[in-house]
Amino acid sequence: MSRGRSLQSRNPPGLPGQRLKALREALGISGRDVQTHSRLIARSQGNQRYCISHSSLVEIENSTRVPSVHKLFTLSALYRINFVDLLLFFGIDLDQINTARLAVKLPKTHLVPSEIYDTERRVSFPARFDPGTRIEETDLLSRMVQTWGEIPIAFVQNLALRKYLYGFIGMDDYTLYPMIRPGAFIQIDDQDTKIDPDPGENEFERPIYFFQLREGYAYGWCELEGKVLSIIPHQMSGRKTRQFNYPDDIDVVGRVVAVAMSLRRKPARSSLSRPDTKRIQ
Template sequence: MSIDAGNKLRHLRESLGLTLRDVEAGSSEIAARHGNQEFFIPFSRLSEIETKGTLPSIYRMYTLAAIYQCDYRTLCDWYGVTLDAIAEDSNVTAIPRTHRFTSVPRPDSLMLPVAVDPGFDVRRTMNLARMIQQWGTVPLQFMPRFTRGSHTYAFLGTEDFTMYPLLMPGTFLQVDEGRTEILNEGWRSEYERPIYFVETREEFLCSWCNITDSDQLVIQPHPLSPVAPRVFRHPQDAEVIGQVVGVAMRLNDWKRADVRRPDVPRARLN
């Protein structure tokens, strides 16, 4: 694979009309700009990369991408490293703590629904896949027009039972960073009560919150949760990142190892 990638690099260089010495000179300038000689590529080493399958370092990959005006991800893909697969591969390890979800792919374009059934009604529960009439490729530079508000995304840790059973461990969260004010009242049920995403000095928390008269932030778990309430100085020891405004949660494949169904006979219906 390294030989194939090297051949592609050579063909790319030659198609641009660049010599080995040209690349060496350009890499010297890049190394000087960054104050790091790791970016420098001697012409002899570039020849080895192209013809002998020598693996370039991440610094030299950057240099080649810059000089050839080529996407860094494309060069990585030539070597069998598909950076857009990071999000998919990130589920191989269950992370116990709640954390920000940052392994989001950044391709040049995304597949999005561009035509939706006119009968789509947001008030009704329905299969969204059946409502999408056409998928299309949208260039990434046009993505900002789809953005509404300032949102971040987070993943509820596989061992975070703070809001259980309202929010299952492993839930994907959408957080509105524009809503940081803690509301102590105004909801009619637990489903309307705001849930906040909070960053402490040690971890991220997702919970109901209260602010006391002494400016202390109270992390209030769900009444059925085994987690105890916690109190932090606010904002010194705990910062409210925002309010949870959306969740993606699976209901059928989460199991807690130490939970056993009580052996109680079911009541007869008649």
């Protein structure tokens, strides 16, 4: 994977303070000008923390001091530099947040943000499929694609006609195990919140929903009888059915439409907490 703009061009060599000084001088702004203009920004934001005194600017430009988030906001506005690119001066790449999230497996099920900060980043994309490929047969994607190209990630994002939510199944959440394992990522259609009473012909066709509780999130099969919504676990999970007053104590976030998970081995339980197997009323 490569970027439309290289990391080096967005993050040129040199200490952060020196780079900031170069930006200021390229715009013909003096240190006193920064102080004056920053007061206008602070006034517009209603917070004096956005103000940068001349002495503070001198210290920032001539040391390894990292400005506060408010002062970074002001510098981004004054120097006409994207805030994401400005953070790169200090070694902070916001596009690595998702990588950092993956490094931490939390015990409870929760929603996962899906931000894209660098919309100019380019990703590999199938440009042409092998005309001899038989889509009826299972095959490796690398064998099916004849030509790969690169397009901006923002374009891929806009290909989706509907925007989905994404959730992470907590490492202590065995609700639908072994069909869906702890540590799985799920795609949620938040436009489909009406409970479908049809259980389907088998467990794979049975609708799965993602819920928001008073404290946290949950997912699973469900049944709605009057004002009682029951979250039904897989019969092999060892978990009990949980019941809630609907809609007072539980809200349907949406229907689960896709799952990504590892099949390597039985997932280890999180050491952060113990699973709750009690029936909830």
